[in-house]
Structure formats: C-alpha cells, structure tokens
Amino acid sequence: MEFLWTGLMQLGDPSVAxxxxxxxxxxxxxxxxxxxxxxxxxxxxxxxxxAMEPLTGMTLLLGVYCGSAYGSAIPAIMINTPGSPVAVLxxxxxxxxVLRGEARRAMSLAYSSSFVGGVLAVLALMLLTLPxxxxxxxxxxxxxxxxxxxxxxxxxxxxxxxxxxxxxxxxFGLFLxxxxxxxxxxxxxxxxxxxxxxxxxxxxxxxxxxxxxxxALVQLTARGAPPAVVQLKGRFFDGFSEVFRYPRTLFGxxxxxxxxxxxxxxxxxLAQQVNxxxxxxxxPEGHLFGKGAPEGIIVSEATNNSVPPAALIPxxxxxxxxxxxxxxxxxxxxxxxxxxxxxxxxxxPEFVAGLYWTLLVMNFIIIGFLLLATGLIARAALIxxxxxxxxxxxxxxxxxxxxxxxxxxxxxxxxxxLLGFILRSHRWPLTxxxxxxxxxxxxxxxxxQALGGxxxxxxxxxxxxxxxxxxxxxxxxxxxxxxxxxxxxxxVTT
Amino acid sequence: xDDADPHAPQPASRLESxxxxxxxxxxxGGLLAAIEVATRSNARGGWWTQxxxxxxxxxxxxVAANLITLWRxxxxxxxxxxxxxxxxxxxxxxxxxxxxxxxxxxxxxxLWLIHHAGYGVATLGFVLFLIWRTxxxxxxWALAGVGLCAFMIAVFRMGLGVxxxxxxxxxxxxxxxxxxxxxxx
Numbered sequence: 001m002e003f004l005w006t007g008l009m010q011l012g013d014p015s016v017a018x019x020x021x022x023x024x025x026x027x028x029x030x031x032x033x034x035x036x037x038x039x040x041x042x043x044x045x046x047x048x049x050x051a052m053e054p055l056t057g058m059t060l061l062l063g064v065y066c067g068s069a070y071g072s073a074i075p076a077i078m079i080n081t082p083g084s085p086v087a088v089l090x091x092x093x094x095x096x097x098v099l100r101g102e103a104r105r106a107m108s109l110a111y112s113s114s115f116v117g118g119v120l121a122v123l124a125l126m127l128l129t130l131p132x133x134x135x136x137x138x139x140x141x142x143x144x145x146x147x148x149x150x151x152x153x154x155x156x157x158x159x160x161x162x163x164x165x166x167x168x169x170x171x172f173g174l175f176l177x178x179x180x181x182x183x184x185x186x187x188x189x190x191x192x193x194x195x196x197x198x199x200x201x202x203x204x205x206x207x208x209x210x211x212x213x214x215x216a217l218v219q220l221t222a223r224g225a226p227p228a229v230v231q232l233k234g235r236f237f238d239g240f241s242e243v244f245r246y247p248r249t250l251f252g253x254x255x256x257x258x259x260x261x262x263x264x265x266x267x268x269x270l271a272q273q274v275n276x277x278x279x280x281x282x283x284p285e286g287h288l289f290g291k292g293a294p295e296g297i298i299v300s301e302a303t304n305n306s307v308p309p310a311a312l313i314p315x316x317x318x319x320x321x322x323x324x325x326x327x328x329x330x331x332x333x334x335x336x337x338x339x340x341x342x343x344x345x346x347x348x349p350e351f352v353a354g355l356y357w358t359l360l361v362m363n364f365i366i367i368g369f370l371l372l373a374t375g376l377i378a379r380a381a382l383i384x385x386x387x388x389x390x391x392x393x394x395x396x397x398x399x400x401x402x403x404x405x406x407x408x409x410x411x412x413x414x415x416x417x418l419l420g421f422i423l424r425s426h427r428w429p430l431t432x433x434x435x436x437x438x439x440x441x442x443x444x445x446x447x448x449q450a451l452g453g454x455x456x457x458x459x460x461x462x463x464x465x466x467x468x469x470x471x472x473x474x475x476x477x478x479x480x481x482x483x484x485x486x487x488x489x490x491x492v493t494t
Numbered sequence: 495x496d497d498a499d500p501h502a503p504q505p506a507s508r509l510e511s512x513x514x515x516x517x518x519x520x521x522x523g524g525l526l527a528a529i530e531v532a533t534r535s536n537a538r539g540g541w542w543t544q545x546x547x548x549x550x551x552x553x554x555x556x557v558a559a560n561l562i563t564l565w566r567x568x569x570x571x572x573x574x575x576x577x578x579x580x581x582x583x584x585x586x587x588x589x590x591x592x593x594x595x596x597x598x599x600x601x602x603x604x605l606w607l608i609h610h611a612g613y614g615v616a617t618l619g620f621v622l623f624l625i626w627r628t629x630x631x632x633x634x635w636a637l638a639g640v641g642l643c644a645f646m647i648a649v650f651r652m653g654l655g656v657x658x659x660x661x662x663x664x665x666x667x668x669x670x671x672x673x674x675x676x677x678x679x
Contacts, residue, residue, distance in 0.1 A: 190525070221593045398646075
C-alpha cells in the first residue's frame, strides 16, 4: 500500500503532470494521422526525453503510446482509413455503421471499449508485475537467456505469412547488435577499422532512420487525393452503455489483450487478429462480424488498447521488452541508469509506482480529450501526406543530430532510412530488426554467463526446471509452426 | 505484427524483389565469409566466449533466410515467367529507389546549412524547399511551412533547449544579438 502511495505522490510533480497531459494529447493526435503514429513520434521524441527525469520522460512516451492506440480509431471510422495496422478491423466493422448514419455510435463503442481495455490492463500491470518480479528473482542466466530467445522466436512466429522475412530481419538486428567492441575480450567485431563503429550501432539514430525517416520518405513520394470526412450523427453516449451489453466479449478481449501483451514478441496486431477470429466463432452474433457488428469494434479496440500497458509487465519485471515501442523505451531507462528487472522494485519503487498511476490517470485524460475534441482531431487525419513527410523528415533531425552532434549518427540514420524505405516497399517487417538489436546483447551476455557457470555444457538449459520448460515450449511452438506453414504451402501449390 | 502497414508503398514486383534478395544474399554471405577476419581476437576462453559465436549464429540465420527467399522467388518465376510489362515495371521500380535518395541528399544539405546559417534559417529554407519540391507550392502551404518552423523552434530550441552549433552567419551580428540568436534560434 505504501508502495502505491509513494507512486501517487509522483503525480503532484508538475513536470510529470504536464508530460502526462501533453503525451496523452499528442498520442491521440498522431494516432489519428495515418502515417504518423506512435513509432514515428516516439522515435523522434526519444532523444529529447534523455534530458528529463526518468519518470517524466517515460510518462511522455507512454502517453504517446497509449494515446495513439485510442486515436487510431478516429480515421478508421471517420475517413475509413486505418491510422495504423491495428485499426484495420475497426475500419472494417465501422464502415456499415457510417453507411447507416451511426458514425458517432461506432466512435463511442470504440472509445468505451478502448477505455475498459486500457484501464483493465493498467490494473493487471499493478497486480501482476511485482509477483512476476518476485518469481524472476529465482531466475538464473539460463532462464533469462531463454526468455530473450523466446522474445525473438515469438516475434518471428507472430509474422504470419512473412516468417522467413521476419527471421532474416531478426537475424540482421542480432548481427547489428554484435558490431563494435565486444566486452569480454575487447575484440573488435565487424568494425573494419572504423573508429565510428567501435561503440556499436547507436540505437537512437537507427530507430529514427528505420521508423521515422523511412516513413517520411514513403509520405514524400506518395500521391493521391485525401478522403472525405463523414459527419458525426447519433448520440455519443449510446455506445458507452451499449458496450456493457457484451460483457463476455468486452472483458474476454481485454483479458486476451493483456495475456498477449505479457508474452514478448506478440504485440497488438497479432493479438487483435487472433481474438477477432475466436470472438466470431464464439459469439451468437458471429455471422454479423464484418457487417457492422458492435462486438467486432469491441474486440478490435479492447484488445488493441489492453496490450500497451500489459507489454510493460515483462519489461519492468524481467527487463525483456516485448515489442518495438517498449524496446525503444528501454533506451530511456538505460540512459538514466534505471535497469529494469526484479531489482527495480527495490531500487526505484517510487518510479515503478509512479508509472502505474500515470498510466491509469492517462486513460481518463485521453477519454476526456476525445469526448471534447473528436471533430477537431478528425481534421488532423486529413493532413496532406507530402506535408506530413516534410514535417517528419525535418523533425527527425532533432533526434539524429542533436542527441550527439555527430555526423556519423546522421549517416547511420540516413542509411537505415533508405533500408527502411526499401523494406517497407517490399512489405518486409521492420520490428524484428529492432528487437534483434535490443535483445542481442541480453541474449549473448546471459548465454555466456549460463554456459560459463556450466563450463560450456549446453545441458544447463534443460537441467534447470524453468529453463527446461521454456526450451520445451519453444521447441513445440517451432515444430507446430513449421508444420502448419509446410501444410499451408502444400495446399497452395496443389 | 504491426508491420502490415496499410500506408506502405505499392507492393513491389517479383523481379524487383528478386533483385533485392540477390543483393541481400550477397551482402550477408560476404559478411559471413569475412567472419574470421572481422572478429579476430586473442580470446582464450571456452567456445561459448568466442567473439565470432553470436555474429556467426546471426549471419547463418540471415544467409539461410535469404537463400530460402531466393529459392522461392526463382521457383515462382520459373512457374510463371515474367511478361515484358513486368520487366518494364521492375525497371521503373528500381529507378523509383532514386526518389528517396534524392530526399536524403536534401536532408544532408540541410545539415550543412545548419552549420552555416543556423537552425532557424536552415529549417525554414529546408521546409519551404521541400514543399516546393513535392509540388505543394502555394501561399497556404508556405504559411503552413512557416508555422511548422515556428513550432519547432518554439518547442525544441526555446522550450526543450536543444543545443545547436553556432553558425558562421551569426558572426556578422553584434555580440549581444549573436548570443540571443545562438540561444534561441
């Protein structure tokens, strides 16, 4: 109780309160702009948060993260253009509502299910993180190595239909993490004598290049007329009570989203897609899914919004980021010498409890802002793509150059921007590159420690019970996935 | 995963994909072949401490994944040989890679200009130039560009105090003005 009270006191800090409001509003707005989104905004803001207190910086980024999950529903409903991949299902389900003149009902259904999903996920974060951290206290290097490996395997498996490309991207990220001076023997790896590479591939310029600048290049080279905005008709509060007519769908979707958020490498998109299929099978009104079913919007939005807070559970308790945005946030922790993991609850309890409360309050700020300003935010969704590209590219400089005042970093960002553009144009995934880069040092360090303690005996990973269970589960998952893929390809060719 | 981006550019042609896969396979194969030279060390520990281990694992997976993609691409092209129109589309797509390179070139010029004209002037020039270059030029968009610059200077330079190097241009001003310009613009 005292732990939570300490966190509540943090809300009185004006900088934290300001970061909460600014982050939440900014998140909603960028979430509503197709092509902007949380990844682009967080990557640009990342270096500016290094000068802030850890809680202030994290609050700002988390505001963007959570706010964008809400905001992406606005263009999905009002211009039938999903602001991000996770709003595709919302756009599909909301279209018939719009055609029936019930855009406002669809909007309020989306908002209320997002709110319930978001708040339940924060409560799960509050309840589950500490117990998980206590369990993780018993983990050794073998278990942490297996967790890191699980995150990498799951991120590849999660890319259904593009698993080979995802494996290549993950391996490329892993390789990038090894460039520079290796710590054990100070050996230079793949530096080719260049002093600029001795410190390794810097995370911030890589993230900005890959996620923000490449997006800017996509927008700058895009063509096409902007879509029209639909008029909001109907009562806003209809959906707020309506959502509780489907308690099984609402709470089930939130719980499923929380579970997927906790599992490293899964993410919102996969969670939402899987849950949508299940909900359609289980619902008595399953035949209405895809034709404007309220449950379809509830599934999409409740799942989507419950993942971000839940993704913080493994990061805070185990130090394992589950997906791209928490991987970016890990950089903020490390810059401030805040090391996530079981010990964080002993060393910085006020920070962890502060995060809990800011996330909870943020959901109320976001829903209040949405009720007041939905019409205005919808106009932001119509921003010209080329102008958006100009803005993102110009803003990218702040992150790439001003964080270190180093031209090499700019060169690295530009190289990754071009790579990101090419990969996007081939619909090859970017997220596994970032996870590979972030998880690489954790995996290598923990594997070395585990094998060092066992004098190189690989059975260390199967003789410790928790590690053995993880190995077995991963092996089973890989075999099942390869088998399913093989069967699917066979069916396509015959 | 989140990478199924609905705003991604048009899907690439099979030949363009093949060209890219060949480049990636050659690059990753080259890096794997260079592992002996690129990770040479005097490490005397067990096999698990060797510096080549992690890059070796990563590059082996990378080469294998690229070879599988290459094999699939070639098999697909053998089953359904490309028509002349597809060859033309692939050539156009490869030329299309020059567009982002051009914008990155302007971005490099923007950096150069910051060193010589200062953040405020360089940003204004860069934004207005890009607005013109992307075909948006009109009073409305020019004003939007000026607004964007004002926003960025207000937030990043004045608000967050992001430091920028003192440019040559500011040397022509009296010391007091120069100090103000360096601090705020």
